[in-house]
Amino acid sequence: MKTVIINSESYEKHITGDGHPEQPKRVVVIKEKLKKRNDLIWKKPDLVPKNILAMTHSKEYIDNLNSSFPQKGLRFLDGDTVVSPASKKAVFEAAGSTIRAIDGIEKNEFKNAFCLTRPPGHHAEKNKAMGFCCISNAGVAMNYLISKYKYKKIACVDFDVHWGNGNYNVMRGSKNSLYISTHQYPFYPGGGTDKDKGDFNNSLNIPLPAGTTSEQYLNAYDRVLDRLIEYKPDFLLFSAGFDAHKNDPLAQFQLCSKDFYEITKRTLSATNKFTNGKVVSILEGGYDLNALAESANEHVNALVEFN
Numbered sequence: 001m002k003t004v005i006i007n008s009e010s011y012e013k014h015i016t017g018d019g020h021p022e023q024p025k026r027v028v029v030i031k032e033k034l035k036k037r038n039d040l041i042w043k044k045p046d047l048v049p050k051n052i053l054a055m056t057h058s059k060e061y062i063d064n065l066n067s068s069f070p071q072k073g074l075r076f077l078d079g080d081t082v083v084s085p086a087s088k089k090a091v092f093e094a095a096g097s098t099i100r101a102i103d104g105i106e107k108n109e110f111k112n113a114f115c116l117t118r119p120p121g122h123h124a125e126k127n128k129a130m131g132f133c134c135i136s137n138a139g140v141a142m143n144y145l146i147s148k149y150k151y152k153k154i155a156c157v158d159f160d161v162h163w164g165n166g167n168y169n170v171m172r173g174s175k176n177s178l179y180i181s182t183h184q185y186p187f188y189p190g191g192g193t194d195k196d197k198g199d200f201n202n203s204l205n206i207p208l209p210a211g212t213t214s215e216q217y218l219n220a221y222d223r224v225l226d227r228l229i230e231y232k233p234d235f236l237l238f239s240a241g242f243d244a245h246k247n248d249p250l251a252q253f254q255l256c257s258k259d260f261y262e263i264t265k266r267t268l269s270a271t272n273k274f275t276n277g278k279v280v281s282i283l284e285g286g287y288d289l290n291a292l293a294e295s296a297n298e299h300v301n302a303l304v305e306f307n
């Protein structure tokens, strides 16, 4: 069966202002790279159900978010989270990409999915936008899997170089989820130490120092694989950030593009027997355009190989 890419033109119309690293070109360069392949299918996002948003974020926050998009120009939701008039569609379609991906997998339309979306989501907490993120897209996916399809053991692996405080905040209280993150530490946004275990011992956080090399990273990643094998997830989510790349301007890990194939391959090798290959991956960070396109393509290589 096939790997699907969920994408919408709205993601290119979410304007963040000149010089902002979370820029429209991010999804454009990945799209150009992936469109050259003939082994993928492409679909548009669906609407995200209101009840799923309400399970993921507070009602007050979603109401505020809905009314915070400007008529013209830009508006700052926090120091670095910027929205424009067209951002509203992008924000909700980013969350809705996971809905389309999950429904398609459940209907056997395709085997696994990469949501080529922006804005990213893993810093958005229940009650606030943060770090370029407005909605926890992975949190939406988790709640939809639990609520609609009655999954009981959803693992979310977040390999973005930053700790996904938002994903952690949204998932920590769910007995049906395991959140795992590798990230640079100490670093933005703070937190994500081995003390952050979730409310039900349902989180594994692996902080690593600036300068972490491919070899050091992949050695540490064995802990992720061990925990996944012990957990036996019935569905796998990736918060797929590619800013651990050595060329990334925002962080100081030393991974190369091929490492994202290796990370993905090892994860799927460890979990496919439990998940039956059901995987939804959601784009998070990655700010060097060439490195981002190459790394995302390597990630998709493994999704295709293991579908």
Ligand SMILES: [Zn+2]
Binding pocket: 160, 161, 162, 241, 243, 284, 285, 286
């Ligand atoms: Zn990041």
